[in-house]
Every structure is written in structure tokens, then in C-alpha cells.
Amino acid sequence: MSRLLPSILSRRGFLSAGLVTAGGAALTARNAAGQAGHSGHATAPAADPAAVPDHGASHGAMITVGGVDEARNGFDTTKLLTDWETGTVSRLPDGRTLRTFEVEAVDKEIEIAPGIMFPAWTYNGRVPGPALRATEGERLRIVFRNGGSHPHSMHFHGIHAARMDGVPGAGLIDPGDEYVYEFDARPFGCHLYHCHALPLKRHIHKGMYGLFVIDPDPARHPEHADIARSRLLGTPENAEWQELAMIMNGFDTNFDDENEVYAVNTVAHAYMKRPIRVVRHKPVRIYLANIVEFDPINSFHLHANFFDYFEQGTTLTPTLKTVDLITQVQAQRGILEFMYRDHEPGLYMFHAHQSEFTELGWSAMFQVVEAVA
Numbered sequence: 001m002s003r004l005l006p007s008i009l010s011r012r013g014f015l016s017a018g019l020v021t022a023g024g025a026a027l028t029a030r031n032a033a034g035q036a037g038h039s040g041h042a043t044a045p046a047a048d049p050a051a052v053p054d055h056g057a058s059h060g061a062m063i064t065v066g067g068v069d070e071a072r073n074g075f076d077t078t079k080l081l082t083d084w085e086t087g088t089v090s091r092l093p094d095g096r097t098l099r100t101f102e103v104e105a106v107d108k109e110i111e112i113a114p115g116i117m118f119p120a121w122t123y124n125g126r127v128p129g130p131a132l133r134a135t136e137g138e139r140l141r142i143v144f145r146n147g148g149s150h151p152h153s154m155h156f157h158g159i160h161a162a163r164m165d166g167v168p169g170a171g172l173i174d175p176g177d178e179y180v181y182e183f184d185a186r187p188f189g190c191h192l193y194h195c196h197a198l199p200l201k202r203h204i205h206k207g208m209y210g211l212f213v214i215d216p217d218p219a220r221h222p223e224h225a226d227i228a229r230s231r232l233l234g235t236p237e238n239a240e241w242q243e244l245a246m247i248m249n250g251f252d253t254n255f256d257d258e259n260e261v262y263a264v265n266t267v268a269h270a271y272m273k274r275p276i277r278v279v280r281h282k283p284v285r286i287y288l289a290n291i292v293e294f295d296p297i298n299s300f301h302l303h304a305n306f307f308d309y310f311e312q313g314t315t316l317t318p319t320l321k322t323v324d325l326i327t328q329v330q331a332q333r334g335i336l337e338f339m340y341r342d343h344e345p346g347l348y349m350f351h352a353h354q355s356e357f358t359e360l361g362w363s364a365m366f367q368v369v370e371a372v373a
Contacts, residue, residue, distance in 0.1 A: 063272055063273070064113050064269045064273075064361065065114060066114035066115065067273075068111045068112075068114055068267050070111075070267070072111065073110045073111055073126075073267075074110075074125050074126065077266070077267050077270040077274075080128070081244045081246070081265070082244065082245070083130075083131065084213075084233065084245070085101065085130035085131055085132050085133065086133055086134075086233070087099045087132070092139055096137070096138065096139055097135070097137075098139045099138050099140050099141070099185070100142075100143065101130075101132055101140070101141070102143045102145075103124055103130065103142060103145070104123070104146075104147045105122070105123060105144075105146045105148040105208070106121075106123075106124070106125045106147050106148060107121055107122070107147075107149050108122050110122075112251050112263065112267060112268060113261050113361060116253060116261065118253060120207035121148055121152070121195070121203065121206040121207050121208050122208070123154075123207075123210055127207035127249070128209055128247040128249065128265065128266065128291070129193070129208070129210030131211040131212075132193070132210065132213070133213045133214075133215065133233055134185040134213075135185060135214065135215045135216075135232065136185055136187070136214055136216050136220060137184065137185060137186070138184070138185045139182070139183075139185075140181075140182065140183055140184070140185050141181070141182045142154060142182075143178065144173070144179050144180070145177075146174065146176065146177050146178070147175070147176075150175065151172055151173065151174050151175070151197045152173065152195050153166035153167065153172040153173065153179075153195055153197055154166045154171065154193050154195065155167060155171075156181070156183075156191065156192075156193045157192045157193065158186065158187070158212065159186050160181070160183035160184075164181045164182065164183050166181065166193075166196050167196045168196075168197070168198070172196065172197055187314050188217070189213075189214055189312050190211070190213055190313030190333045190335050191212040191312075191313075192209065192210070192211065192331055192333055193209065193210055194208055194210075195209070201257075201293050201294070204291060205251075205252060205293035207266075209247065209249075211245050211289060213287055215228075215232045215233055216232065216316065217232075218232060221316060224316040224317070227316045227317075228316060231316075241283050241284070241285045242278050242283065243284075243285045243286075243287070244276070244285070244287070245286075246264050246265060246287065246289075247264065247289050247291055248263075248264050248288070248289070248290045248292060248298045248328070248352070249262075249263055249265075249291050249292060250263070250295065250357075252293070257294050258294055259294055259360070260360065261360055261361050262292070262352065262356075262357040262360045262361045262362035263361045263362055264362055264364060267361075268360065268361025269363065270364070272363050272364050272365055275365035275366060275367035276364070276367065277366075277367045277369055278340065278368055278369070279368075279371060280339075280340045280341060280343065280345060280368050280370055281341050284336075284337070284338055284339055284340075284366075285336070286335065287313070287335055288328075289331070289333035290328035290331070290332055290333065291331065293330065295354075296329065297329055298327070298329075298354070298357070298362075299327045299354060300325070300336070300352065300353075301324060301325045302324050302325075302338065302348075303324075303349040304343065306322045306338065307336045307337060307338035308320065308336070308337045309321075309334055309335070309336055309337075310334055310335040310337070312333060312334060313333070313334055318337075319334075325353055340368045343368055344368075345368050345370055347365050348368060349363065349364070349366075350363075350364055350365070351363035
């Protein structure tokens, strides 16, 4: 897949420059610290980086060295996992819920790997953009302001009128302008939004995308009401799950239409260095989407375990059962469900099953624990 490039940030130059390297002091065996997640959800890694034991580098013996200044980035990979944006809620005259989100396009330089800055176009100053979450049947209103330097939009993967499609002539706005998208939340599932301005590959690749999750309304699905309640944020049944938001992304640092850095949630090897703590006896649910540009396919492989997969998240029964690997093209997404009840505590890897992707940043760890301190 790689080709020789003049830039030191080509795939091969990236490796030979030592920005990604094996072993060393960066891989000292310290415990991975964590903090309790909201409502018993999965525990994200702690704010202070903690290196993982030496086998953290075993897949290709390569990992980025050093840390990323996430305070300067303005978003923390710790919080991206569980930071659901639920907007503000009011009532329509007919009694239905109106859920309002405010989103702004912002040009911002971010650090995607130690010492590697990327000139991003963002939603609300973060990549990926806010993980918008609503409930099936609600009326959604998204107030979008363009504070960037190029025309932008928000195209939602869902059901809506043509004038709400976020394409040229229907919600694409110039810098300084504002547009209000309004539609009903349907269908339930794990969806995506992204900019649909041209050239599309640049607007997506530069960081303009985010998760758009619609929880099922249990009253609309009596045959699977218990399952629907487990997905409905704020219910006791949902609190039993450790839920995580993940977007698989990549970055073309020298704009040659090939990616030099890969990640889940933007920062290369973030969750390899700071493993995600999950409680052994509680189930895990991942809302996963692929938005990598310039590569035709991405993948997710779970070590030492298997999961059930819900393609697009639009069903309450699995579309695939007992698998340890799924592939996704760009904009494909789904829900993964699994647990570590029968496992001993320890570090369990997950990553793309394209070795090049793992070595250039898309590999991570779960730290399975008995309970959260």
C-alpha cells in the first residue's frame, strides 16, 4: 500500500524518523490508572499518561514515543469515549420533545501524535465532533454556525427532508453564516454526520465528522422492550452497560492522498498508552464508525474475546453473532456488544487488522479489572 515519498512524514519516512519506534523508556511497566465512568459506564483512561507493560508494543513492536498535549488540543481522548452531547430539551406544542444542539465549525491545529500537528477543520473545536445522542421520535433542531474559513455543512445519515440534507443548496453555508437543520430522530441506530462540501475528501479528512446516535424508544418496540431500554441513555438498564464512543480515523499529514497516522478517536496509540478500564462482570457496548479517507476499508479486531455486532445499529437483535473481527468501509458503522466475565483481569488488545494501521497508531488496550476503585 505504501509508496516512496519525498517527505519525511511519508509512511516509510514516518517510521524511519523514529516518530514511531520500539520499546525503550516509553514502555516502562507502570500500572494504567483510570477514573470512574458516568453511571457505571466504562472507565476511561486517566488524564496522566501511564505506559503499559512491555507486551503493549508486541504487535509490530512499534508505538509512538512521548505524549500529546491534550489540554492544548482542547479535547481529551479520555472523555471522548463517554462524552455524549445530549443538547437542551424543551416541549413542542403537541407535547413532543424538542432536542436542540448547537454546533460551530472551527479551524484549529491539533496534535494527532507526539510532536505532529495537523491543521484540522472541526465541529466545536474537537475531532471527532461532538457525539450527538437523542431518542427515537424526538424532534431534533441543530443550530449550525460556520466559524471556519471555508463553506461547510452538516450532512446527517438518517431520514429527513431534502432541504435538510447538508449538501450544496440545502444547508451548505459560507463562513459567518448560520443554518438550522430540523427533522425527526429516525431510525434508531448508530449513525454519522459529516460535512458535505466539495472537495468532499478534504472536508471529511480534515476532521469534520462525528457520531449521531438515536436510542430506540422502548414503547415502540414491545417485542424487544428490555433490549431497547438497555440502549436508552439514562435508564437503569442502560447504566448497567459500559458504553464507549469510537470513531476510526486517519490523517494525511503531507496532503499526498495517503494517510501517515491512524487512530481511534484521533490521537495515535492514545488507548495503548492509557488503557480503557472496563469492569469484568459488566457488559461493554461500543458505538463504532469508520471515517478513514484514502483507504478503502478499515477493521476492528478484539483479542481473546468475541462480540455480537449490530450493523448500523438499526436492529435490536445481532446481525452477526460471536465474531472477533468486522470490516467497515467509510461511513459504515455499527454496535459491538461483549463482556469479560469469564476472563481473568489483565490487559486485552484491540486494533485494526491491517498491520500498517496498527503500527501507525490504530491499536489500543482494555484493562479488565474486578471493580472500579
